[in-house]
Amino acid sequence: MKRIYLPLSRFLRRALPRLRPYWFHFLTGLRFFRMGRMNKVYGVENIHLGNKVSIGDFCWLEAVDRYGSQQFTPLLELRSGTSLSDAVHISAATRIVIGENCLLGSRIYIGDHSHGAGRPDPASLQVPPGQRALANIAAIDIGANCWICDGAVILAGCRIHSGSVIAANAVVRLQTDEPALIAGNPAKVIHYFRQAQ
Numbered sequence: 767m768k769r770i771y772l773p774l775s776r777f778l779r780r781a782l783p784r785l786r787p788y789w790f791h792f793l794t795g796l797r798f799f800r801m802g803r804m805n806k807v808y809g810v811e812n813i814h815l816g817n818k819v820s821i822g823d824f825c826w827l828e829a830v831d832r833y834g835s836q837q838f839t840p841l842l843e844l845r846s847g848t849s850l851s852d853a854v855h856i857s858a859a860t861r862i863v864i865g866e867n868c869l870l871g872s873r874i875y876i877g878d879h880s881h882g883a884g885r886p887d888p889a890s891l892q893v894p895p896g897q898r899a900l901a902n903i904a905a906i907d908i909g910a911n912c913w914i915c916d917g918a919v920i921l922a923g924c925r926i927h928s929g930s931v932i933a934a935n936a937v938v939r940l941q942t943d944e945p946a947l948i949a950g951n952p953a954k955v956i957h958y959f960r961q962a963q
Contacts (some may be wrong), residue, residue, distance in 0.1 A: 769858070786798075786801040786802075786803075787799065787800065787801045787816045789858075790807075792831045794807065795810065796810050796811045796813060796815055797815060798819055798820060798821060799817070799818040799819055799820050799906040800820035800821070801820070801821055802821060802822040802823035802824070802825065802852065803823045803824070804824050805821060805823070805824065805825045805826070805827070806825075806826045806827070807826075807827045807828070808827070808828040808829065808830075809828055809829030809830065809831055809840060809842070810829075810899075811829075812829035812831060812839075812840045812841055812842060812858075812903070813827060813829050813842045813843075813844075814841070814842070814843045814844070814864065815827065815843075815844050816843075816844065816845040816846030816847065816848070817846040817847070817870045818846060818847050819845075819846070819847070819848050819849070820848075820849045820850065821849075821850040821854070822850060822851045822852040822853075822854070822872070823852045823853070824852055824853045825850055825852070825853065825854045825855070826854075826855040826856070826857075827842060827856050828856070828857050828858070829841065829854075829858050830857060830858065830859045830879075830900070833859070833899075833900050834897070834899065835899075836840060836899055838857050838859045838860065838900075838903075839860075840858040840860060841858065841860075841861045841862070841863070842856060842858040842861075842862050843861075843862070843863045843864065844864050845863070845864060845865050845866045845868075845910070846866050846867070847866050847867040847868075847870055848864055848865070848866065848867065848868045848869075848870070849868070849870065850870045850874075851870060851871050851872040851874075851875070851916075852872045852873070852874070852891065853873045853874075854870055854872070854874045854875075854876075855874070855875045855876070855877075855924060856875075856876045856877070857875075857876070857877040857878070858877075858878055858881070858906075858913050859878055859879040859900055859903050860878050860879070860903050860904065860905050861878065861905040861906070862876060862878055862905070862906045862908075863905075863906070863907050863908065864876075864908045864912075865908055865909045865910035865912065865923065865928060866911070867910055867911050868905055868908060868910065868911065868912045868913070868914065869912075869913045870914045871914060871915045871916035871917070871918070871934070872916045872917075873916055873917050874914055874916070874917065874918050874919070874920075875918075875919045875920070876906060876908075876920040877920075877921065877922065878903060878904060878905055878906050878921075878922045878923075878941045879888070879900040879901065879902060879903045880900070880901055880921075880922065881895045881896065881898045881900065881901075881924055882895060882898030882899065882900045883957055889904055902922050902923075902959075903922060904922040904923035905922075905923070906920060906922065906923070906924045906925075907924070907925045907926070908920070908924070909926055909927050909928030909929065909930065909952045910928045910929070911926065911928055911929050912926055912929065912930050912931070912932070913930075913931045913932070913949065914931075914932045915932060915933055915934040915935075915936075916934045916935070917934050917935040918932045918933070918935065918938065919936070919937045919938065919939070920931070920932070920938045921939040922939070923939060923941070924938055924939060924940065924941065925941040925942065926938070926948070927939075927942045927943060927944055927945050927946065928945060929945035929959060930942060930945050930946050930947070930948060930959075931946075931947050931948070932948045932949075932953070933942065933948065933949030933950075933953075933956075935951065936948055936949050936950055936951065936953040937950075937951040937952055938952075938953040938954055939952065939953070940953060940954070940955070942955060944958045944959070944960075945959040946959065947960065
């Protein structure tokens with residue numbers, strides 16, 4: 767029988783996404799199921815993961831406990847079966863919970879705060895945005911089985927019902943009490959997914 771040898775680079779390309787979570791767990795205590803390349807994770811003591819949570823390449827997860835002179839008690843929770851694609855940025859200063867089995871596309875931002883007030887006074891405009899106090903802080907809850915498409919932005923105070931779909935490039939600041947298709951900038955409910963009777 768002829769032996770077939772896989773090139774080392776091909777083997778590593780397949781093995782590393784499965785090996786990275788073990789290395790990361792050893793260093794931080796957080797256990798991902800799959801983990802891509804070049805991720806940034808800050809505030810691990812305030813991040814909680816369910817089983818089989820996967821993240822792609824270039825993701826940035828942060829639980830912000832201190833910003834300048836401000837102090838926070840954040841919670842960032844990704845529940846079981848949730849999967850993030852590439853370049854997802856999630857930033858929690860108060861509370862962000864993403865429910866079970868959610869699917870997040872690429873280049874998504876989810877943040878429960880902003881740099882400075884939404885309607886700044888003239889004096890605060892003289893302060894660089896990166897030095898302004900965090901404001902507009904409100905928790906975000908995303909229910910189970912939601913599909914968030916590429917490029918979506920989910921802002922402070924959102925509550926998205928389980929089973930909802932957020933369309934690509936939507937900018938969302940709303941609350942829903944039923945599963946819905948949400949799209950647009952600013953986003954609105956396009957239609958509700960009614961339960962079969």
